[in-house]
Amino acid sequence: MKKILRITTVPISLNILLKGQLKFMGENGYDVITASADGPEVKEICQRESVQHFAIDFTRTLSPFKDLRALWQLIRLIQKEKPNIVHTHTPKAGLLGMMAAKFAGVKLRMHTVAGMPLMEATGNTKRILRLTEKLTYFCAHKVYPNSDRLQDYMQKEFSAFQDKFKIIGEGSSNGIDTKHFSKQSVDESAIQNLRSEHKISSHAAVFVFVGRIVEDKGIHELVEAFLGLEEKAYLLLVGAFEDEREPVKAQIKQSIANHTRIIHVGFQKDIRPFLAASDIFVFPSYREGFPNVVLQAAAMELPCIVSDINGSNEIITHNENGLIVPVKNTEELKLAMEQLLINIEKRKNLASNSRVSILDKYDQHKVWRAILEEYQKRA
Incomplete structure (x- = not known):
């Protein structure tokens, strides 16, 4: 052998x-x-x-x-x-x-x-x-x-x-395991309990980010873009700070801690309930190889907003299963978030294509x- x-x-x-x-x-x-x-x-x-x-x-x-x-x-x-x-x-x-x-x-x-x-x-x-x-x-x-x-x-x-x-x-x-990462793998009661625990109404839109809470994942731009949105929404951050190696700016960390509609839940072994409880996935990273988390979010039928970097711009096709924005561009990121927040029909259309694109290539x-x-x- x-x-x-x-x-x-x-x-x-x-x-x-x-x-x-x-x-x-x-x-x-x-x-x-x-x-x-x-x-x-x-x-x-x-x-x-x-x-x-x-x-x-x-x-x-x-x-x-x-x-x-x-x-x-x-x-x-x-x-x-x-x-x-x-x-x-x-x-x-x-x-x-x-x-x-x-x-x-x-x-x-x-x-x-x-x-x-x-x-x-x-x-x-x-x-x-x-x-x-x-x-x-x-x-x-x-x-x-x-x-x-x-x-x-x-x-x-x-x-x-x-x-x-x-x-x-x-x-x-x-x-990715497309059976594991599917909306059907999460009980509706778990989604309702999660939103209730964090005081998110059933009608509110939720943006979700999953990854290390560090600068090169685009956290500064993400938080600043979210703070600039006029429409009310929630930002769910799933991941841990790495202050000893890559600390985020003190001002950004303060906004994450104090803003009533920014929810930081830290590292989670099972991210599926957090994806299932959200409406739009946002991943403005500066660099990646081939980010599993974008595959996972798309498999969970979420429209994805990603930066124009290696991997992300191959998983996501602009205006087909998500939106692609320039790297390190807070204003363009905010406009994309605002577009999917307001245009619910477009959000649904992108979401309907997300899982199919993953099943075809990345099972x-x-x-x-x-x-x-x-x-x-x-x-």
Whole structure:
């Protein structure tokens, strides 16, 4: 039986971004093992996916001595377990995982790119990130951007490696479970209870955002656009602040805390009730690879307002299943929100197309089968 080692920097990426896929590969003839930093999600991953997990001392920040230690741990792990395939995700795991796999002579080295921090970086940080991407691609046999626009960017910025680039299927690292993410999966009573708990009337329109509450998710523009709306509505924010790494402006944080129609519920393990209780999904992020949350919102039959960035502008077609606005443009975002708030007929028309667009391209089992075929063809 051939063995696959899947590596991410932190276990939450294995737990959320690759949920179900690891078990699927195990059921289709592969011995799957995983590696990441340690964390509370590891037990759940091992039980649900039926995998053996190995803890590596990864850090998410640049830390040369700790990174060297993690690299050595990966080399030792690969030499001991002898995987036929090493498949990495996230920048730090990609760099160290591909270097370790090349050093150990692994037959097939694969790296998936889902978002690229250097797109927003500047100065020395950007130069360092470019170098790490180059090293990762040099050590990999194949590199898989998970959207067309991301591949276009990579071909332009890293033309020396473009023969290694390939998109699997229609994009997306994992697709989505379209049975799980459906309006029918949420009881009407749960929706009513949620709106009642937050004092939202049955007739009020609700905008919803799901993601980390940080600057590069477009939180500043979203809150400012919402505050500029003349029509009354609610803004539901589902996600946690990350003040230690990417704090939002104090003024924005104060508005979130004090505004009577902005509701912040923090991180939620199950986002479906919050999507089902809302009317319009808004995601003005500055950069993404292929955002699962946009897939999930569209599968839940929500019209989506997204920024014109990689991934989002491939999932959403303007005026078909949502609206696309320029990045970092508060005024255009406000106009789009206002349009769907006032024009209920248009909102319904966009919503009616949302789920169909996801079923056709991004159903989870279609994505898993495409990745499985890639393993079978190359290993």
